[in-house]
Amino acid sequence: MFGFMSERTDIGNYMKAIDSLLPAFTIGGTLPSYLTKLYFISTMIFSPSVRGALGAVGHVENASRAAVKKRKHDLVDNQETDEKHDMLRKMLDVSDERGKDINFSYEHIVVESHSSLFAGADTTSIAMNSILYHLIANPASYEKLTTEIDAAVANGTLSLPVAYAKAIKLPYLKACINEGMRLHPSVGLTMPRLVPVSGATISGVYIPQGYRVGVSPAVVQYDQKIFGPDASCFNPDRWIERDATSMDRAMIQFGAGPRTCIGKNVCGE
Numbered sequence: 001m002f003g004f005m006s007e008r009t010d011i012g013n014y015m016k017a018i019d020s021l022l023p024a025f026t027i028g029g030t031l032p033s034y035l036t037k038l039y040f041i042s043t044m045i046f047s048p049s050v051r052g053a054l055g056a057v058g059h060v061e062n063a064s065r066a067a068v069k070k071r072k073h074d075l076v077d078n079q080e081t082d083e084k085h086d087m088l089r090k091m092l093d094v095s096d097e098r099g100k101d102i103n104f105s106y107e108h109i110v111v112e113s114h115s116s117l118f119a120g121a122d123t124t125s126i127a128m129n130s131i132l133y134h135l136i137a138n139p140a141s142y143e144k145l146t147t148e149i150d151a152a153v154a155n156g157t158l159s160l161p162v163a164y165a166k167a168i169k170l171p172y173l174k175a176c177i178n179e180g181m182r183l184h185p186s187v188g189l190t191m192p193r194l195v196p197v198s199g200a201t202i203s204g205v206y207i208p209q210g211y212r213v214g215v216s217p218a219v220v221q222y223d224q225k226i227f228g229p230d231a232s233c234f235n236p237d238r239w240i241e242r243d244a245t246s247m248d249r250a251m252i253q254f255g256a257g258p259r260t261c262i263g264k265n266v267c268g269e
């Protein structure tokens, strides 16, 4: 879409922008609410890299707008023959059919596309890095995985192009993906929520309405009571030998509840 692969360069400094902004967003999002605005204003004044990055964000927004426009035109031009059912098509269809009733306009689609680029780029690459890193650092697991994949290719279970639905049926591959995302969750933050009007009792402590609470996957996913005494080690076999259902319940690498990640079905839950 942007031309990174063909040009082999960071076109429009998009990647640099994300690298500069994410640390600032992370700190700003973790601070107590009364300090957030002050922090963002001072970062913009005193950090030239953040100021520069905001310009690149504008380019990403323009690229998202252009992509939505192009997809809409393509669909109109090739109504009969276009068989691609991607996210933009789904959103355009929903907006055309009942956008007025549910307040989902063309402009919302542009914003969804823009925010998905931010929310889906680094998260996906961190997850892939973690899985690959742990496999390279654990040659026995790497060997076991490649043996499983080779056998699946030999007996026809897998063929090129590899279908997600088939790949995810390989138990050891699924275990390696779970284990990589468990040990290094892409979002190591608390994913804050506001306590509702009724207040909430969490771990025996009453918390009044309006307080910000949250849980970090980087803490829960290391819980030895759930994952065993070797919780800090890369051990894909735990997903095959132990109770995978209770471990699954403690995996919050895509968040949880109504504001869970919208990309999780694209990325593999």
Ligand code: HEM
Pocket: 115, 116, 117, 119, 120, 121, 123, 124, 127, 186, 187, 191, 192, 252, 253, 254, 255, 256, 257, 258, 259, 260, 261, 262, 263, 264, 266, 267
């Ligand atoms: C391995 C890849 C990914 C991981 C680990 C990941 C993780 C997360 C997490 C932890 C959250 C916060 C959820 C919460 O607060 O409960 C989130 C939200 C979100 N993610 Fe992802 N994500 C990934 C890929 C993607 C992709 C590919 C997209 C876009 C297609 C995407 C779009 C979003 C959006 C829009 C939100 C905000 C949802 C909301 O607030 O309603 N993510 N993601």
